[in-house]
Amino acid sequence: MSGEADDAGYAKGRARRARIVRTAFEAFSAHGYRGASLVQIAADSGVSRAGLVHHFPTKESLLEAVLEERDRVDREQFFSGVTAPVDGLDLLGRFARLVEHNTSNRGIVGLFAVLSVEASDPSHPAHAYIATRYENLRRYLGAAIADLDARGLLRPGVEVEGLAAELIATVDGLQVQWLVAPDSVDMAAQFRRRLADLVTVGVG
Amino acid sequence: MSGEADDAGYAKGRARRARIVRTAFEAFSAHGYRGASLVQIAADSGVSRAGLVHHFPTKESLLEAVLEERDRVDREQFFSGVTAPVDGLDLLGRFARLVEHNTSNRGIVGLFAVLSVEASDPSHPAHAYIATRYENLRRYLGAAIADLDARGLLRPGVEVEGLAAELIATVDGLQVQWLVAPDSVDMAAQFRRRLADLVTVGVG
Numbered sequence: 001m002s003g004e005a006d007d008a009g010y011a012k013g014r015a016r017r018a019r020i021v022r023t024a025f026e027a028f029s030a031h032g033y034r035g036a037s038l039v040q041i042a043a044d045s046g047v048s049r050a051g052l053v054h055h056f057p058t059k060e061s062l063l064e065a066v067l068e069e070r071d072r073v074d075r076e077q078f079f080s081g082v083t084a085p086v087d088g089l090d091l092l093g094r095f096a097r098l099v100e101h102n103t104s105n106r107g108i109v110g111l112f113a114v115l116s117v118e119a120s121d122p123s124h125p126a127h128a129y130i131a132t133r134y135e136n137l138r139r140y141l142g143a144a145i146a147d148l149d150a151r152g153l154l155r156p157g158v159e160v161e162g163l164a165a166e167l168i169a170t171v172d173g174l175q176v177q178w179l180v181a182p183d184s185v186d187m188a189a190q191f192r193r194r195l196a197d198l199v200t201v202g203v204g
Numbered sequence: 205m206s207g208e209a210d211d212a213g214y215a216k217g218r219a220r221r222a223r224i225v226r227t228a229f230e231a232f233s234a235h236g237y238r239g240a241s242l243v244q245i246a247a248d249s250g251v252s253r254a255g256l257v258h259h260f261p262t263k264e265s266l267l268e269a270v271l272e273e274r275d276r277v278d279r280e281q282f283f284s285g286v287t288a289p290v291d292g293l294d295l296l297g298r299f300a301r302l303v304e305h306n307t308s309n310r311g312i313v314g315l316f317a318v319l320s321v322e323a324s325d326p327s328h329p330a331h332a333y334i335a336t337r338y339e340n341l342r343r344y345l346g347a348a349i350a351d352l353d354a355r356g357l358l359r360p361g362v363e364v365e366g367l368a369a370e371l372i373a374t375v376d377g378l379q380v381q382w383l384v385a386p387d388s389v390d391m392a393a394q395f396r397r398r399l400a401d402l403v404t405v406g407v408g
Contacts, residue, residue, distance in 0.1 A: 117317045166377075176324065
């Protein structure tokens with residue numbers, strides 16, 4: 001009986017932790033990491049400040065949990081089954097679908113846009129996370145571009161140097177204009193136009 | 205004599221105002237609009253809190269002064285003598301030189317990157333400013349692209365729809381990666397590569 005009670009307590013604790021992460025996600029999206037208030041996050045999660053500190057001793061640890069959760073969900077939904085060596089067409093198609101998906105997730109997009117810029121400051125607790133995230137993005141997209149280049153699927157004259165960073169930049173920058181004025185740009189269509197101009201066959 | 209004394213007082217007031225704007229510029233660059241502290245800005249400018257409030261009754265009015273000052277300096281340095289109808293080659297060259305200039309102005313770039321994202325929230329005091337700034341940028345670059353298109357200077361197959369927004373996005377996004385890791389991207393060279401791929405003649 002004690003084991004069952006522990007299990008129930010454990011399940012309740014996990015549910016509470018997940019609720020805090022969801023609430024923090026929304027607070028960080030709306031106010032940025034520095035602007036979000038732990039007191040408010042605790043209140044909106046229906047836990048005491050001590051309850052929040054039990055799960056997340058520092059604001060940094062809460063931020064880390066939020067970022068990890070988002071990456072996990074994206075990986076599951078958009079990048080499951082990707083293996084090395086990468087198929088460039090497949091990978092670009094997955095990125096294009098992720099951009100489409102983001103158009104209905106303003107909160108997520110805003111969170112990463114605010115955090116990427118805030119965390120450019122080396123003293124920011126998410127600096128290493130954001131720097132590594134961009135390095136990985138450039139490596140994955142770079143591998144996709146190298147694959148397309150090797151298969152002769154890039155338009156003649158395309159300069160591959162720096163192209164991975166540029167494609168990531170295009171998406172990041174379109175997101176900012178879209179966050180400022182959602183009707184001003186169609187970020188998913190624009191990214192697909194950019195890919196169509198680079199690749200000589202259709203991207204899935 | 206009284207007139208001279210007034211002039212001296214006026215000149216001192218102007219110098220004090222300019223010092224506050226410079227200090228605020230640095231504080232907003234480092235901490236974002238919301239993160240910057242008026243108390244700290246007053247202290248770093250060598251004025252009392254009342255002295256700051258005399259020149260800038262609200263934090264919003266200080267932000268506005270900082271943004272106007274930066275736009276004024278950029279206009280003077282990079283866009284003097286531009287008249288309608290625009291010369292597309294000339295205008296793209298001016299933008300490329302501005303991006304080059306920005307590589308030695310991390311503070312300015314960081315300020316606009318943080319503010320553009322923070323101000324995507326419609327309740328942010330700089331929202332209208334940032335929204336109008338992007339509208340103007342899209343209009344100017346759109347006019348440059350239309351001019352190049354009319355003169356037959358774009359590579360065949362280039363899709364002009366949304367291209368102005370995309371070029372602005374490319375610069376904004378490259379700046380974020382550069383802010384996070386300055387050695388990871390050569391944003392000026394990358395922007396010029398993008399232009400070289402679009403335009404069939406050299407961009408100044």
